[in-house]
Amino acid sequence: MNNQELWQRYQDLLYFNDDLGLYLDVSRMHFKDDFLDSLQPKFVHAFHAMDALEKGAIANPDENRQVGHYWLRDPELAPKALQPEIIDTLAHIENFVKQVHSGEIRPPHAPKFTDIISIGIGGSALGPKFVDKALTSEAPPLNIQFIDNTDPDGMDHILNGLKDRLASTMIIVISKSGGTSETRNGLLETKHAYQQQGLDFPRYAVAITLAGSQMDVLENCDNWLAKFAMLDWVGGRTSEMSSVGLLSAALLGIDIRAMLAGAKAMDSATRVPDIKNNPAALLSLCWYHACHGDNQKNMVLLPYKDSLVLFSRYLQQLIMESLGKEKDLDGNIVHEGITVYGNKGSTDQHAYVQQLREGVDDFFVTFIEVLEDRTGPSIEIEPDITTGDFLSGALQGTRQALYDKQRESITISVPRVDARCIGALIALYERAVGFYASLVNINAYHQPGVEAGKKAATDFLVLQRHILTVLKTAQHPLTLAALAAQIGAPDQIETVYKVIRHLAMNPRGLVLHGKLHKPSDLTVSLTAHAARNITAAPLAEMA
Numbered sequence: 153m154n155n156q157e158l159w160q161r162y163q164d165l166l167y168f169n170d171d172l173g174l175y176l177d178v179s180r181m182h183f184k185d186d187f188l189d190s191l192q193p194k195f196v197h198a199f200h201a202m203d204a205l206e207k208g209a210i211a212n213p214d215e216n217r218q219v220g221h222y223w224l225r226d227p228e229l230a231p232k233a234l235q236p237e238i239i240d241t242l243a244h245i246e247n248f249v250k251q252v253h254s255g256e257i258r259p260p261h262a263p264k265f266t267d268i269i270s271i272g273i274g275g276s277a278l279g280p281k282f283v284d285k286a287l288t289s290e291a292p293p294l295n296i297q298f299i300d301n302t303d304p305d306g307m308d309h310i311l312n313g314l315k316d317r318l319a320s321t322m323i324i325v326i327s328k329s330g331g332t333s334e335t336r337n338g339l340l341e342t343k344h345a346y347q348q349q350g351l352d353f354p355r356y357a358v359a360i361t362l363a364g365s366q367m368d369v370l371e372n373c374d375n376w377l378a379k380f381a382m383l384d385w386v387g388g389r390t391s392e393m394s395s396v397g398l399l400s401a402a403l404l405g406i407d408i409r410a411m412l413a414g415a416k417a418m419d420s421a422t423r424v425p426d427i428k429n430n431p432a433a434l435l436s437l438c439w440y441h442a443c444h445g446d447n448q449k450n451m452v453l454l455p456y457k458d459s460l461v462l463f464s465r466y467l468q469q470l471i472m473e474s475l476g477k478e479k480d481l482d483g484n485i486v487h488e489g490i491t492v493y494g495n496k497g498s499t500d501q502h503a504y505v506q507q508l509r510e511g512v513d514d515f516f517v518t519f520i521e522v523l524e525d526r527t528g529p530s531i532e533i534e535p536d537i538t539t540g541d542f543l544s545g546a547l548q549g550t551r552q553a554l555y556d557k558q559r560e561s562i563t564i565s566v567p568r569v570d571a572r573c574i575g576a577l578i579a580l581y582e583r584a585v586g587f588y589a590s591l592v593n594i595n596a597y598h599q600p601g602v603e604a605g606k607k608a609a610t611d612f613l614v615l616q617r618h619i620l621t622v623l624k625t626a627q628h629p630l631t632l633a634a635l636a637a638q639i640g641a642p643d644q645i646e647t648v649y650k651v652i653r654h655l656a657m658n659p660r661g662l663v664l665h666g667k668l669h670k671p672s673d674l675t676v677s678l679t680a681h682a683a684r685n686i687t688a689a690p691l692a693e694m695a
């Protein structure tokens with residue numbers, strides 16, 4: 153295609169949303185003109201399915217659940233019975249935040265809360281982290297940190313770092329199910345840190361969970377500083393605009409009404425049943441072209457803006473947990489999915505873009521361009537050129553260089569990164585995921601595949617328990633083979649070895665005879681002290 157034809161294609165395909173000032177350019181995707189028409193029947197179905205979902209149909213048949221994240225930004229669309237809880241939760245959040253900011257709600261031994269630790273994982277962490285990085289100002293009312301793993305080092309880093317300010321730190325524990333192990337562990341470790349300082353944990357703790365969840369019951373969250381409803385019909389990965397995302401955002405001083413308004417504006421733009429005039433339809437059409445069937449391309453997300461660096465991580469869950477499915481809705485094995493990676497431009501230009509231009513052609517890029525460089529004027533770095541111009545040049549240059557090598561790209565351009573824009577971007581991708589799922593006939597709203605790893609992790613810990621129980625009563629050191637036999641798992645020596653190696657590297661009372669890296673010569677026993685301390689309580693399944 154010559155430059156003139158390309159310019160024509162650019163204009164023909166360019167989508168612009170006047171309300172949001174958002175452009176979507178799909179001209180550098182190599183689908184043919186008739187591709188759009190050929191997908192029309194599939195889109196008629198996708199538009200219908202989305203309409204039914206918004207009207208309250210059971211869109212997640214496996215879990216027999218409605219899927220209502222769109223109602224969060226436009227409660228009037230929700231079934232009547234659900235409207236009050238959406239409106240009340242938002243009012244509860246705003247009221248609470250106002251009182252925290254004013255000091256009316258304060259910690260027992262300090263005039264105001266200064267910090268937040270947000271504990272949660274997956275959909276209960278990625279949205280709040282992304283929004284914090286994208287929108288928190290230089291001087292927020294509170295500072296936030298996230299515990300989103302069961303890594304003891306990671307927790308120590310945060311809890312020790314905050315040591316002197318723990319007495320003015322609010323803990324927000326987010327778990328829809330209330331049973332996720334990593335989150336439970338973060339909660340228990342944090343509670344322990346508070347107890348060590350003689351602080352009354354419930355007076356610092358805020359819960360976001362389903363009413364009556366395991367966490368709600370075990371921790372008696374009604375006695376905590378506050379408890380916010382998580383709603384059954386909001387999925388974890390689409391929960392940023394529920395209490396999950398809105399509470400921390402509002403505490404950080406982010407305009408959550410603007411975020412909701414941006415999402416609402418995008419929702420109405422992506423309801424238009426016309427592919428070329430619907431940005432989510434256009435996006436999903438590009439994904440279908442690049443990723444479906446034989447074209448299994450990866451999505452490389454390159455926002456040219458530091459504050460959007462976590463967008464790809466956020467989208468990893470939204471897209472890969474929604475679309476990465478073994479079976480379609482008719483039970484056929486399909487192995488669908490789109491791999492998402494990327495950080496930010498121009499930084500990544502100096503890392504893996506070499507491969508994108510010259511190596512394996514297994515990707516398409518989505519550039520995100522932010523038209524406003526910064527608030528206020530810029531100095532000139534070279535005659536007539538600012539740092540922002542360099543950023544803009546880097547994006548346009550990479551787009552062109554990729555195109556010259558027949559590498560595909562999409563470009564989304566937004567005026568600036570503000571709450572409205574972030575709400576709109578989230579809504580855009582949520583809807584594109586929903587459409588794509590219809591196009592390839594899968595359930596985007598369940599995640600059966602994540603259970604296998606959790607089950608295997610529980611099995612591993614059960615085996616560890618058995619090993620320690622055997623060691624406790626052993627009369628002499630045991631080989632790994634003997635240990636495996638005694639726990640009734642003679643074929644699990646490798647797992648036994650992994651357990652022993654981990655325990656040996658930590659102060660758990662293991663006595664090793666032999667070398668850790670020579671498993672066949674190794675014998676193991678326990679110190680008398682450790683042998684006395686082992687409990688026999690049943691292990692809860694990892695969730």
Ligand SMILES: O=P(O)(O)OC[C@H]1O[C@H](O)[C@H](O)[C@@H](O)[C@@H]1O
Pocket residue numbers: 273274275276326327328329330331332335388389473599602695
């Ligand atoms: O919010 P929670 O119930 O703790 O769930 C946190 C996360 O855990 C899971 O394993 C799911 O795969 C995610 O979709 C979810 O967001």
